[in-house]
Amino acid sequence: MVELSAPSRLPLPTHGPLAVRARRFAEVARQVLRNPTTVAGLVIIVALLAMAFLAPLLTTPNAPDPYQMPRDWTMRDVPPGTPGHPLGTTSTGGDVFYGVLWGARTSLQLSVIVVSITVTVGIIVGSLAGFIGGKLDEILMRLVDVFLAIPELIFALAIAAVLGPSFSNIIFALAVVFWVKYARIIRGQIIHIKQNDYVDAARVTGDSRFSIYRKDVLPNSITPVMVQATMDMGGIVLTAATLSFIGLAEAGLAEWGVLVSDGQAGISAGRWWASTFPGLMVFLWALAFNLVGDGLRDVLDPRTEGR
């Protein structure tokens, strides 16, 4: 147990539950930052976020839709290092650097949307299952089992495929596939707490079930949910890129998977840049979130000690 004795330099309140939370947060942050690989992951994430936010500033947004790759038939298949195209261009003249930056933007939006949906749905379903219990719990858990029975990619692939190729269908498919883990986490927490004596103690003092939920279940679930969400930020982009690579997104979209797929044809002719750079971005994105998620888990989940 590390001592919470260092005075905080931020203007935080010094008393009350908020202060305790803030101190614990600072403590966790400190421990997380001790791990060099986690810090590396954070650095990469910051860089990626910067790319996403600065895309409209670092490149000229394509009109009418900046999320479509620009086409320039005069500058096709230009290698990296050419003035104006540091990473080269694609076979339709799209600037790879543009694709990299706007792809980051796309990925950010995608992962935030999907994570928000999945966490919300997962918490709701998990809470219902845990709280109400009985038949509803059984049914919902069987449902969860069904969802977990197929590998994520294949499930998402099937769903996106039957709905038709479009990026919003990819988002939908991912949301359908990725919510289950959160449901399990929340339900597990509720069951665990239900079996604990202190719920009875709280009931004796008159707390309603809902306030127990609010005060005990939710705060205790935050950490595994946070770890899972961080890992999912990486996994979602990875899966989405794979789906777009296979062809389930609109053609010409400024998205990394699409770019890698479009760049395939040029490989045999030695035009490596159109696929390599966007693919590298997917890797870095997934790697960064995995590193941070791992680091978080090491700090927050005592059971995985010694890894």
Place this chain on the structure above:
Amino acid sequence: MQIREYILRRLMILPLIVVGTSIIVFTLSRVGGNPIAIYLEHEMTPAEVAEIEERYGLNDPLPVQYLAWAGGVLTGDMGWSAVSAQPVTEALLDRVGATLELATFAAIVAITMGVGLGTFGGARRDRLPDHLTRVFSISGASMPIFWFAILLLILFWVNLGWVSIGRSDPIIFATIAHPTGLYTIDALLAGSPSAFLDALRYMALPAITLGFGATAIIARMMRSSLVEELNEDYVDAARAKGLPERLVLRRHARRNALIPTVTVIGLGFGFLLQGTVVVEIIFRWPGLGRWMADAVLRGDQATIMAYVLFTSILFLAVNLIVDVMYAYLDRRVVLGA
């Protein structure tokens, strides 16, 4: 006795899960998708469209449609695969050999390399080989297969010319009979070394690419369980008997560390299955994954449903086998307390 119950219970749940999965995908396809699209050619008159809808039962209520499909599956008729212009069942059987062969080799690669790397790192805890192993593991789990495959192709195919794309050299392929559909086995049965080598040459890169993700998670699990085992008293007791370190590692620590690692094999197999789609696309491998990819692009629902069904059954079966194996091994390993 407990094992038997365990297996029975899992076996009973399996069909329920498969049914559940197929219902979800089926429903989404009928409700959100356009199942008829693939059967329509150019411009058809509304009458022709209506006739096709009637033929494929697309006007019936959803449960009826599902039962019709399910009934068909049980009798071996899964519809018509438009992307391969043959009945789905036939198309599946034609391609399953290629994918199974690739997946098996990839699994062999993943298990041998994963266990080897995990042991290498775990035995030298916190020293350089260990750090390298951990870096490798994390990269492996984050690696987009399509990117990795392309990088390998750029290196080994474009630049070095060591490998080729596809499953075989058509000329050599035609020289032997193919009773099993597995090129390597058929080559051995026919006693043809050139065919065997041909098979391996084409399979090497796809198998390595496919196995990469699984290698990473197996290595990671092996490393951490080896580190745990090396902390146990019986390892010190073995040393106290005068056994040389490599024997202690091999016969005591590593053997016991393999047991928990088995649990990751199911997960690794999932990685493998997912990867086949992408790998078969990039390496032009004529298997189920490529078939699915084509179906996905063209909206061929019948094929998609068949692929999902096949894959989920396979995945569940493998996981069941792995879990049973672990329960069996674990029974012996369970300590008295």
Place this chain on the structure above:
Amino acid sequence: MTAPAASPPSRATATLVVSVQDLRVHFNVKAGVVHAVDGVSFDVRDGETLGLVGETGCGKTVTARSFLRLVRTPPGIYAGGRIDFWSRDARRTGAGPVDLLSIPDREMLDIRGDRIAMIFQDPGKALNPAMSIGDQVAEVFFQHRSEDLIGDHRQRVPRMVRRASRQVTTGPERIVLRLPPWRSQAASLRRRVDELVAGALAETQIANPRKIMDRYPHELSGGMKQRVMIAQALACNPDLLIADEPTTALDVTIQARILELIADLQQRHGTSVLYISHDLSLVRRMCDRVAVMYAGRIVETGDTDTVFSRPLHPYTRGLMAAVPSASQKRGELVAIEGNVPELVDPPPSCHFHTRCGSAVALCGQVDPELLEFDDSHRVACLAYASAGELGVPDTALPLVERTPR
């Protein structure tokens, strides 16, 4: 009026099996360097049972493990001293001792399990759960008695089989060994080992050794497992047996049987035994001599009866007083005040002085040496030291009652 000062130890006249001299084992931890064993010296004589006694964390297990160099050397370091060992052969031929801390690894492997054996505290954890009993005990014979196994083969024994007897086969060799011509030789090898194993198990009074050999550890009771451990340890008739709290994990009823067994086997084979324990009553029963350890150092050694009835060191006295006995009045429990000190980079001082009722200023400045009080009773306390030799006035030494209680 001052009591006779203790003098430096004289050369013991009994035959020594082990002589630990100023052993130091340190551990590198984040907080610094922990001196887990900080200058430990004691002897084990031929045929005797020496008890190494002390509370948890005093360094007795680390000391014991050092004999076989089993301390994990990333955090641990053998920082000094020697452990001189005279094997039976060495004593017979008059050859000198070997220093267990500095002999090459190959020699250490030969000694482990053969000349010096160890049994561990929790037999459930010290046996490989995935290996049968027979296989595990057989390992010892394969490792150290391989010549005996192929000894009476008149004809030339193929090299492969020879290697099998020493457990150095490679993968392909193991496959070949299953084939007919070698298979029968490998099988007879196996049969011979099994005989030896059964013999070793029978010695520990295990009924039906053949059946037990096929079992797995989790199928046996705690007492059985410990018998197996003992059988394994004594299989090659070692010169020294190190028993690290061999009965702590066992039921009280079984404890006595195991202790009897060890004593019996020891008598029969003339093995010397080093008992590690925190259980004073056990030590009193089983050990000829005892060494009391505190915070990484030996504070007192001597014959068991002497040390128990006339303890010299304040710590030892505290220990003896703390053991509840029938003669005490009800409601009187004596505990030693204070806590075991942190052993990180300790300055020169007596490690017990912060808890010692008789401590004086000097106790916090000087390391007390283990000095001979009278014949074979040694104590490390400034109260028994010679003021003259330390260069301090008499009044600087602490005072301890000569006859306790």
